[in-house]
Amino acid sequence: MAEKDICEVKCMESEKVKEVKRQMLREEEVNRLSGTFSILSDSTRVKIIFALSKEELCVCDIAYLLNLSISAVSHQLRVLRNARLVKYRKQGKMVFYSLDDEHISTLFNEGLKHIRE
Template sequence: MKKPNDVCTVNCVHAQAVAAAQREMLPEKEVIGLAELFKILGDPTRVRILRALFPGELCVCDLATLLGMSPSAVSHQLRVLRAARLVRYRKQGKVVFYCLDDDHVRALIAEGLDHVRHG
């Protein structure tokens, strides 16, 4: 049986490289948090919502119109994004406006988009 080309054919450990990688390992809590964040960002609708909020705040009705969705479906996605601290809201009378939580969110999406466009 032929071995794949992308697997080591000898068993050797590069101790210095392993030690350097070990220093970069994250605590389990951070690994889980980061995986959860990427899971949330793995939904195309949530990515569209975040990108729609780049220019500034929009109300739920604005987002529903923009995305061609019902306000209740948009609200559900916004609850997920709010729980992950990716968006925040403010009320003005009976209208609820959403915006990106902070510049970290903008940078996260921008970096991800750079990676997608680069490849």
């Protein structure tokens, strides 16, 4: 990031580059964008989101479906809760989770379309 690392051709002072610089995303937008994608960048969370896109499920159901510990699932559900991607409903000792963001399904399905070409 030192000035010396920048090439001397001055290509970066062209109109083209200035225009890109002008349009560049703000730091906050970049962070929210990469943050959103990073939630979907883990295979456990992908499986959870897929499962919840089909049915409302309790923590135990999810652990069973993913063959993972209750603890691991709960940790990931917290991530999804913090990101407001899932909501939950308590019923006795059990907690039922479901998706709480229509955008995320769209994003998720766009990703599916991508990998399926």
